[in-house]
Amino acid sequence: MTASAALRHQLEHGLTALGLTLDATAIDRLLAYQALLQRWNASYNLTAIRDPGEQISRHILDSLTILPYVRGQRLADIGTGPGLPGLILAIAAPGREVVLVDSNGKKVRFLREAIRSLGLQGVKAIQSRVEQVEGEYDCITARAFASLADMLQWGGHLLAPGGVWLAMKGRHPDEELSALPPEFELTRSLPLQVPGVEGERHLLEIARRASGGC
Template sequence: MAERDRLRHRLDEGLAALGQDLPAALRERLIDYVELLARWNAAYNLTAVRDPGEMVHRHLLDSLAIAPHVSGATLADLGSGAGLPGIPLALVAPERQVTLVDSNGKKARFLREAVRTLKLANVRVIEGRVQDVPGQFDCITARAFATLADMLNWAGGLLAEGGSWLAMKGRLQEEEIAALPAGFQIARILPLQVPGSEGERHLIVVRRA
C-alpha cells in the first residue's frame, strides 16, 4: 500500500470511529497537512511524533475529536505548535476565522508555510506570547501547553463574553481544576475517545463565571 493510501485509510477509519463524515476533498487536504508536517519535522523537529501514520492518530484525530465542541465565528489556538488543533479545525470549518499563536520562531515559520501551502484564507499566524495577542475570541483552544490556571491568568482576557475555552488534557489533575482563577468556571469535563491513541484524553470546557 502506498504511503498516502495508508494515511487515507487510517484517517477514514478514525473518522468513522468518531462518527464524522467529511467530504473526500477535505480528507485529502487533511492528508496534505500531515505530509507537509512530516517533511518539515524531519528538519525542524516540530513534534516528537515521527511516523506520519501516528500523526494521523495523535494529531489529526485528536484535534478533530473536539470539533463538535467548537462554536462561534472566531477561534484562537494558543501555543499552536505545529498547528494543533488549529489547522485541522480551520480546514473543517472554513467559515470560521482562526488565529494560530506561537512564540517559537521555527514553529511560526511552519504555520505560515502551512497557511500558504494549504491556501487557508481563514487563518492568520501570530508569532509572539499569548499575553500580547490583541482582541477577543468566541472560542479558544489550548492543547496542554500549560496548566489551566497559567493559561487563564496569561490569556483569560482573550475569551469573549459567552465564549468557550477548550483545554485539551490527558489525565485529569484534581488540583489543577481546583486552582481555576476567579472569574472562570468549568462548564463541562468530557472524556475524549481518540481512535488509535492510548492513554486518557479529556476536554475541559471553561466559561466566564
C-alpha cells in the first residue's frame, strides 16, 4: 500500500469509527488539506505534529469529532491555527458561512491558500485578535485556544442569540468551568473518542444565560 493509500484508508476507517459518512469530494479535500499542511509545515512551522498519520488522527479526525454538534449557518473558529477545527468542518459540511480567525500571519496565509486551492466557498480567513472581530455567529468553535474564561471574555460578543460555543478540551476542565463569566453557562459536557488517539478529550457546549445582559 502506498503512503497516500494508507492515509486514505486511515481517514476512511476513522470516519467509520466516528459514525460519519462523507462524500468522495470531502474525503479528497481532507487528504489534499493534509498534503498542503505537510508541505507548508516544512517552512512555516504550522504544527508541531509532523507525521502524516498523526496529522490525520490528531488534527483531522479530532476536529471531526464535533461535527454532529455544529449548528446554524454562520460559524466562527477562534484561534484556528492551521484551520482546526473550522476548516475541517467547512470541508466536511459545506454550505455554511465560516470565518477562521487567527492573529498569526503565517497561519492565515496558509489558510487563504488552502481555501483557494481546495475550492471552498463561503469560507474566509481573518488575521485579527479575537476582540477586534465583529459580527454574530450561530456557532463558535475553539480548540486548545485559551482558558474558557479568556475565550468568552475575548470572543463572547460574537455569539448570536440562541447560539452555542463549542470548546474542545483535553481533560475535563472543572477549575476553568468554575470561573465562567456569569452571563454564560455550561449546557452540555461530552467525552470525545478520537480514533487512533489515546488520552481524554471533551467537548463543552456553552451558551449565554437567558437572563444574561449581553
